[in-house]
Amino acid sequence: AQKVTQAQTEISVVEKEDVTLDCVYETRDTTYYLFWYKQPPSGELVFLIRRNSFDEQNEISGRYSWNFQKSTSSFNFTITASQVVDSAVYFCALSESSSSGGSYIPTFGRGTSLIVHP
Amino acid sequence: DAGVTQSPTHLIKTRGQQVTLRCSPKSGHDTVSWYQQALGQGPQFIFQYYEEEERQRGNFPDRFSGHQFPNYSSELNVNALLLGDSALYLCASSHPPPTGSRYGYTFGSGTRLTVV
Numbered sequence: 001a002q003k004v005t006q007a008q009t010e011i012s013v014v015e016k017e018d019v020t021l022d023c024v025y026e027t028r029d030t031t032y033y034l035f036w037y038k039q040p041p042s043g044e045l046v047f048l049i050r051r052n053s054f055d056e057q058n059e060i061s062g063r064y065s066w067n068f069q070k071s072t073s074s075f076n077f078t079i080t081a082s083q084v085v086d087s088a089v090y091f092c093a094l095s096e097s098s099s100s101g102g103s104y105i106p107t108f109g110r111g112t113s114l115i116v117h118p
Numbered sequence: 119d120a121g122v123t124q125s126p127t128h129l130i131k132t133r134g135q136q137v138t139l140r141c142s143p144k145s146g147h148d149t150v151s152w153y154q155q156a157l158g159q160g161p162q163f164i165f166q167y168y169e170e171e172e173r174q175r176g177n178f179p180d181r182f183s184g185h186q187f188p189n190y191s192s193e194l195n196v197n198a199l200l201l202g203d204s205a206l207y208l209c210a211s212s213h214p215p216p217t218g219s220r221y222g223y224t225f226g227s228g229t230r231l232t233v234v
Contacts, residue, residue: 004160033220043206045161045225052220091160095219103174104219105151108160 003027004094004109012115013082021077021112023092029053033095034068034075035106040088048090051075082116089113122226124209130232131199137231139194143211144224150192151223152184153208161208167192168214196231204233 005024013019025034036048049059051068059066063080079086089111095104123142131137143150149168153161163176167186181197190211196203206228212218 006160033222035222037225042227043208043230044227045208045210045223047222047224050222097216100174100219103166103215105163105166105174105176105215106219106223107163108153110158110160 003096003099003107004092006092006109006112008112009110010113010115012117014117015084016081018078018080019082019114019116021079021090021092021114023075023077023109025073025075025092025094027073027094027096027098029096029098031097033104035093035095036066036075036077037091037093037108038088039091039111045091048077079114082114084116084118087114087116122209122211122224124207124226124229126229127227128230128232130234133199133201133233135199136195136197137199139196139207139209139229139231140191141194141209141211141226142191143209147211147213147218147224148190149212149214149218150186150190151210151212152192152194153210154178155206155208155228157205164194166215173215199233201233204231206230 032053034051037045065078067076091111092109093106151166152164155161165175170186183195186192208228209226210223212223
């Protein structure tokens with residue numbers, strides 16, 4: 001079973017539109033960690049945010065915001081007023097103990113490619 | 119402050135050959151993890167090294183092996199290359215598990231391996 005599902009393979013928007021990237025995860029653990037990474041064409045995965053399972057507070061950082069809902073096992077990412085520089089592949093990842101021998105090795109989704117047109 | 123550096127950036131190998139990829143972790147990090155990212159897919163965990171030993175391993179065959187040196191740098195070796203090994207190989211560094219993994223990894227830009 002896939003641990004992290006990013007159902008949107010590709011999203012195309014016009015600059016200044018708001019866009020939400022979906023992430024649904026699956027775990028039996030009560031303690032786990034969720035992440036979002038951005039991968040520009042250069043290939044490097046850039047860390048955006050980390051959230052632990054005990055903190056359901058939503059977070060806002062500039063144009064970025066994250067909505068964590070344990071009831072639906074979702075950790076969605078919204079970009080407000082998108083810009084061309086936001087074009088990249090975005091990955092959601094889950095770190096849990098049970099599937100990695102206690103080491104919390106991150107498991108990644110397949111990613112969502114965001115294309116922002118000028 | 120240097121982040122994670124990987125070399126080479128690109129590599130072309132012939133099926134059946136062997137390849138070695140290199141990684142230097144971010145300053146202050148002593149744990150190195152390797153991921154394989156096929157085109158259009160998410161990164162898949164290969165293995166993790168800490169204190170010069172392989173600590174965790176993903177679902178990859180024994181053709182994939184690694185090493186960590188006393189200065190925390192690491193190598194990924196792949197023997198008997200297959201066409202399906204063509205991918206972006208990402209190195210990530212962190213503090214030791216489990217704490218380091220909980221706080222996320224710092225990734226390099228990867229090595230693009232093409233097997234022909």
